[in-house]
Amino acid sequence: MRRGPTIDPSAQVFLSYKSEDRARLKPLVEALQAEGFSVWWDAHIGGGSNWRLDIEQHLEAAGCVIVAWTKRSVGAEGEFVRDEAARARRRGVYLPIRLDDVDPPLGFGEVQVLSLKGWKGDPADAKFRALAEAIDAALSGQRATAPRKAVLAPKVSRRALVGGGVGTAVIAAAAAVGWALLKPSSAAASKRVAVMSFNNMSGDPAQAYFSDGIAEELRGALSRVGLQVIGRASCEAVKNLAIPEAAAKLGVAHILTGSVRRSPETIRIGAQLVNGHDGVEKWAQTYDRAPGDAIKLQTDIAAEVARALSVALGAAKKAVLTLGGTADAGAQDLYLQARTFARSADGPDVSRKLITLYDAAIARDPNYGDAHLGKASSLAVYGAGFAGSPAELTQWLDRADQSARRAAALMPGSGSVAAMFGSISALRLDFRGALQEFSQALASAPDDPSVLVTASDTLPWLVDGPSALTLADHLLALDPLNPTAHSQRGLCLFALRRYQEAISACARATALAPQRNFPKYYMSHSLILLDRSADAQALLARMRPDDTFVQTDKAILSARRGDHAGATAILGSIRATDGDTSTFQYAQIHAQLGEIDEAFAALDKGVEVRDAGLRTVKRDPFLDPIRRDPRYAALLTRLNFP
Numbered sequence: 001m002r003r004g005p006t007i008d009p010s011a012q013v014f015l016s017y018k019s020e021d022r023a024r025l026k027p028l029v030e031a032l033q034a035e036g037f038s039v040w041w042d043a044h045i046g047g048g049s050n051w052r053l054d055i056e057q058h059l060e061a062a063g064c065v066i067v068a069w070t071k072r073s074v075g076a077e078g079e080f081v082r083d084e085a086a087r088a089r090r091r092g093v094y095l096p097i098r099l100d101d102v103d104p105p106l107g108f109g110e111v112q113v114l115s116l117k118g119w120k121g122d123p124a125d126a127k128f129r130a131l132a133e134a135i136d137a138a139l140s141g142q143r144a145t146a147p148r149k150a151v152l153a154p155k156v157s158r159r160a161l162v163g164g165g166v167g168t169a170v171i172a173a174a175a176a177v178g179w180a181l182l183k184p185s186s187a188a189a190s191k192r193v194a195v196m197s198f199n200n201m202s203g204d205p206a207q208a209y210f211s212d213g214i215a216e217e218l219r220g221a222l223s224r225v226g227l228q229v230i231g232r233a234s235c236e237a238v239k240n241l242a243i244p245e246a247a248a249k250l251g252v253a254h255i256l257t258g259s260v261r262r263s264p265e266t267i268r269i270g271a272q273l274v275n276g277h278d279g280v281e282k283w284a285q286t287y288d289r290a291p292g293d294a295i296k297l298q299t300d301i302a303a304e305v306a307r308a309l310s311v312a313l314g315a316a317k318k319a320v321l322t323l324g325g326t327a328d329a330g331a332q333d334l335y336l337q338a339r340t341f342a343r344s345a346d347g348p349d350v351s352r353k354l355i356t357l358y359d360a361a362i363a364r365d366p367n368y369g370d371a372h373l374g375k376a377s378s379l380a381v382y383g384a385g386f387a388g389s390p391a392e393l394t395q396w397l398d399r400a401d402q403s404a405r406r407a408a409a410l411m412p413g414s415g416s417v418a419a420m421f422g423s424i425s426a427l428r429l430d431f432r433g434a435l436q437e438f439s440q441a442l443a444s445a446p447d448d449p450s451v452l453v454t455a456s457d458t459l460p461w462l463v464d465g466p467s468a469l470t471l472a473d474h475l476l477a478l479d480p481l482n483p484t485a486h487s488q489r490g491l492c493l494f495a496l497r498r499y500q501e502a503i504s505a506c507a508r509a510t511a512l513a514p515q516r517n518f519p520k521y522y523m524s525h526s527l528i529l530l531d532r533s534a535d536a537q538a539l540l541a542r543m544r545p546d547d548t549f550v551q552t553d554k555a556i557l558s559a560r561r562g563d564h565a566g567a568t569a570i571l572g573s574i575r576a577t578d579g580d581t582s583t584f585q586y587a588q589i590h591a592q593l594g595e596i597d598e599a600f601a602a603l604d605k606g607v608e609v610r611d612a613g614l615r616t617v618k619r620d621p622f623l624d625p626i627r628r629d630p631r632y633a634a635l636l637t638r639l640n641f642p
Helices: 019-035 051-061 079-091 126-139 165-181 205-224 232-237 243-250 291-308 315-321 329-342 348-364 369-386 390-410 415-427 431-444 449-461 465-478 483-495 499-512 518-529 533-541 548-560 564-593 596-609 612-616 621-626 630-638
Strands: 013-016 064-069 094-098 192-195 228-230 254-262 267-275 281-289
Touching: 013 019, 013 051, 013 079, 019 126, 051 079, 064 079, 064 126, 079 094, 094 126, 192 205, 192 232, 192 243, 205 228, 205 232, 205 254, 205 291, 205 329, 228 465, 243 254, 267 291, 281 291, 329 348, 329 369, 348 369, 369 390, 369 415, 390 415, 390 564, 415 431, 415 449, 415 612, 431 449, 449 465, 449 483, 449 612, 465 483, 483 499, 483 518, 499 518, 518 533, 518 548, 518 621, 533 548, 548 564, 564 596, 564 612, 564 621, 596 612, 596 621, 596 630, 621 630
Parallel strands: 013 064, 064 094, 192 228, 192 254
Antiparallel strands: 254 267, 267 281
């Protein structure tokens, strides 16, 4: 929809304002042009032009007319602005903004006014993102108005994805996703759907993973055709409520429910799409098929639900329903087992078990894209957290890259695959490559939970922290009771040095998934940096003593208490076990001990062995004691941080 930043006789956007406010509007024009809109304002009237005719032609041609209400333009001398606003309103392209604490003149207040009061020119600022979204809506044929609907990530041009523009593209995508946290309008809510876990009617509790998996597969399929789908954990939390109450809590217009009865001879799946407002059934169907037909049934149900919600399913969207899937029921069964197992815990044993299950699924169907992607993720997680040497880390990441490439071949254009490549690139310390992949992922799949999880794990260390936090907030809005959403938010808050908030988010994640270690790490980090040493020590005492991250925090805690000998002893213990795989952790401990030269020696070694921990070096608070040393800036340059 958008074009490059040009001055066009048929410009998309016309800016109406009082001439005395020209200097105040110049940063806005520049930001809109950088965003890709073509903008006309009367600063471009050339010498000798018939200026009234020139203005009129552009005013009548523009797809959106921004009217800037200020103290000057609402006053007695602002009649020319009011005349332009009246013409824009008649054409349905009137978009008012406010730069001062003023109300629009009588007759111009029926459209919600966007406030840019206090805006400093930041294109990632929520105020500007709201304006850009409203312009996009107007140019796509909707009435120009302030945004009341969910916002998707902006289109990212090839120009934005090269050179220094990559970081800006990611920040813009993250900021736009953050606007999806606004309460959706009725039009937007109509595209939000909750898929409840299907009831297991098989009489065998061990089959629950299958009925849960059917619902999860439907969530993925419906998300891929453009619906905003609420996550599993939040659906589980309201499953016993009446439909209208559940829909109100989840902010959805429709709820999909169902049941599964599975036997060796047959499978029966019943599904009902219910209006969330009154509980009236909108669509229902029962299917009796052979067990091997369950996968096709999922596609059929997803297509019927999409049609019932007035989602046009052209050939491309029909194809995306099955993107990454399999026709082999046994392969899908193994994949669903892996998905269920991954929700319960983390750690090296969990990663190895997941790899085994994904390998078994791939053995049954070598073209199962989702299984290849799941395997790539498990390989990368294991390598980054549990590789025994730098060489072994390289091997694990190479295997992850191979699996991701296979998934990419089977799932062209997949946002989740692009996000996986972004994660692998960051672990390889290719930060610009990572940003490019995440830009693509967020542009193509801004509501995909897997994309949001992966992006919010890496981007807080590479780009503007508040922009990255919007990703975790959006993930949380889609699934408020998902422990991963809370732990990712905790990570982002920690990177922003909002330690108390990080502790709260991680505590919520731990309450939802007590066996997971990831949120406990950031809770421990935050407690240490708040000098709550007794609380940190109590938390660390409940975690695995041989965990490198636990040992590192214990050493840092000793260092901050002035126990140099204790910290040094723990450091020696980690070195004896981990060798060169934990050079970044050694640097953290040395920095906290005030051993600046030793810290830089460890970081230099980390660069040599390509320690994946270096992806956090730009923002890690434990390295604060060395930041003013010139060697720190040189290190960031060597690592080619954007």
